[in-house]
Amino acid sequence: MRIHREGRSFLILFLIVLALVTSLVYSFLPVWVWALVSTVGVIKFLFFLQFFRNPKPNLASGENLIIAPANGKVVVIEKALENEYFKDERLQISIFMSPFDVHVNRNPISGILKYFKYHPGKYLVAWHPKSSTENERTTLVVQKNNGIEVLLRQIAGAVARRIKWYVKEGDSVEQGNEFGFIKFGSRVDLFLPVNTEVKTKIGEKTVAGETVIAKLLS
Numbered sequence: 702m703r704i705h706r707e708g709r710s711f712l713i714l715f716l717i718v719l720a721l722v723t724s725l726v727y728s729f730l731p732v733w734v735w736a737l738v739s740t741v742g743v744i745k746f747l748f749f750l751q752f753f754r755n756p757k758p759n760l761a762s763g764e765n766l767i768i769a770p771a772n773g774k775v776v777v778i779e780k781a782l783e784n785e786y787f788k789d790e791r792l793q794i795s796i797f798m799s800p801f802d803v804h805v806n807r808n809p810i811s812g813i814l815k816y817f818k819y820h821p822g823k824y825l826v827a828w829h830p831k832s833s834t835e836n837e838r839t840t841l842v843v844q845k846n847n848g849i850e851v852l853l854r855q856i857a858g859a860v861a862r863r864i865k866w867y868v869k870e871g872d873s874v875e876q877g878n879e880f881g882f883i884k885f886g887s888r889v890d891l892f893l894p895v896n897t898e899v900k901t902k903i904g905e906k907t908v909a910g911e912t913v914i915a916k917l918l919s
Contacts, residue, residue: 705754763916767809767851768914769908773802791894795891804882806882812843812844812851812874815870817839817840837856838864839864839866853891854889868880893915
């Protein structure tokens with residue numbers, strides 16, 4: 702199992718702490734307490750291990766295809782007003798990432814990162830209507846070589862407390878490559894031109910870098 706770089710030091714530290722705690726419990730408390738603490742610790746470690754897994758995707762590609770930026774479930778497909786960058790109506794597609802999903806975020810298209818901004822904020826549940834505008838989040842806009850722009854928004858949820866990104870304004874990004882990571886449950890919004898052809902549906906499970914969710918109409 703491949704482990705994402707965001708989880709390696711965390712998992713090592715967790716194992717060290719677990720070993721110390723279980724050793725102390727074994728030395729000073731009854732065996733049944735040691736067994737309980739050890740079992741809970743191993744279950745937590747296995748949870749963190751699956752959370753930070755980073756399977757290699759079978760990358761999809763296509764000049765006008767929008768590839769899913771996250772693993773999760775499609776929860777929103779609707780026209781919405783995007784007030785931060787476009788300031789007009791766009792087609793919004795949102796993917797909810799549960800704590801059991803892979804949390805690597807991947808570029809949905811290739812192009813130039815024209816805009817990036819980090820917003821500190823609240824930690825409302827990821828499906829809350831105001832999470833897109835009030836939660837901790839990042840906004841990224843990628844411009845294709847034909848001038849079409851696509852906006853992505855990483856949104857922290859009630860459990861997620863740290864958004865990571867690996868890009869900056871002016872970078873050239875490639876479809877399917879990593880651009881970020883969100884720890885412990887979250888959401889990714891996409892804002893596309895309103896005439897975009899939708900290739901997904903509410904409730905569909907997506908795989909970052911693999912699932913085609915829309916097609917741009919040039």
